[in-house]
Amino acid sequence: MEHNSPVKGRGWQNLVTEFGSPLLVLDCNVLRQQYRKLKNALPSVDHYFAIKALPNEMVINVLHKEGCNFDIATQGEVKLLEKNRISAKKTIHTHPIKRDIDIRSTLRFGCTTFVVDNEYELEKFVRYKERVGLLLRISFPNPNAVVNLSKKFGLAVNSVQEFLTKADKLGIHIKGLSFHVGSQSKLQQSHVDAINTCLEIITESRTKRDVPMSVLDIGGGFPINYDGIGIDIEEFCEPINTVINDRPKNIRVIAEPGRYIVAPAMTCLTSVIGKAIRDGIPWYYLDDGVYNSFSGQIFDHAIYPKISARKGDTRPSVLAGPTCDSIDVISENIELPELDIGDLIIAPMMGAYTSATATEFNSLPRTYIIAVNVAEHNDNEITQLI
Ligand SMILES: Cc1ncc(COP(=O)(O)O)c(C=O)c1O
Incomplete structure (x- = not known):
């Protein structure tokens, strides 16, 4: 090699x-190239770079210039964006477990989209319900990912309806669904299956709820090849694109890629x-x-x-x-x-x-x-x- x-x-x-x-040695040309390749491979998806993968000011500024948004998970990541004058409008907070102080400081920054995956976490938002829109993270265990992200986080699919009913009762707006199929997910079918399940849940809930869900966050997990032979991301994303393009109207699709962009x-x-x-x-x-x-x-x-x-x-x-x-x-x-x-x-x-x-x-x-x-x-x- x-x-x-x-x-x-x-x-x-x-x-x-x-x-x-x-x-x-960080090569900003490669950063730009990776972002553009992913954007081209998923043209109707808005990307939020998962800062945790490489929390670096240069990375943030280069990606910001490319039009990328940002996925934050901690107060430290919020501070990094504030320091670099990134608008909170370009951010979502995706950590399923947060302290009240994390919620408050993120709201003070101006970010109003948060992820939750259980009822205890939902209750933390009662006092902020006028100011937030939440994404419910669903778990999709995936043996084809190197890093499993559905064990520690995510609500089982069969508990989703009960959760949505509770959110409605509390008057908290669940604006969409999210998932992470696991990092370094080798088979695109994992994304495809998770998207299909989420779209079914969103479609079904549209008939039952006053304010329909309108966001689908397909997480990260887009793979790279550590042997140096590039994975063809267009090919990988083709079936993902197909299901996204068939989605019902008025659903915005977003993603939280980390590894693919910076590795x-x-x-x-x-x-x-x-x-x-x-x-x-x-x-x-x-x-x-x-x-x-x-x-x-x-x-x-x-x-x-x-x-x-x-x-x-x-x-x-x-x-x-x-x-x-x-x-x-x-x-x-x-x-x-x-x-x-x-x-x-x-x-x-x-x-x-x-x-x-x-x-x-x-x-x-x-x-x-x-x-x-x-x-x-x-x-x-x-x-x-x-
Ligand atoms: C919530 C969340 N979003 C996005 C990512 C980025 O995932 P990846 O680097 O696999 O694209 C991670 C990785 O841990 C994550 O936990």
């Missing part, structure tokens, strides 16, 4: 010499800081690891590609992170040439759920991010970020 630097005239090594190692946009550059031979196998210790940018290997079950900048005959080796903990091993049995201290490992596809879940364990700082191609037609522009 080859993965070239996105900066004209400056290779990966050159960027590390200039900005230090480890380093995360291919960031590359991690990490250097060998130590080596050892253990039981005859070469171990290379890097300056980034699973407590830092590679945290997604633990939390997100992702395995990122790793490319050695040095070429040569290879043998099975181990790549480990810089902390003192033994869990901090990035790859075992990876084919590598003999590496020297200072050699570079390049890890593409590291934009989603990587720096977002990084820690500072062992008092090691989180990896710096630099953004490149910030303006669309200026190949050499680099902005340094924290």
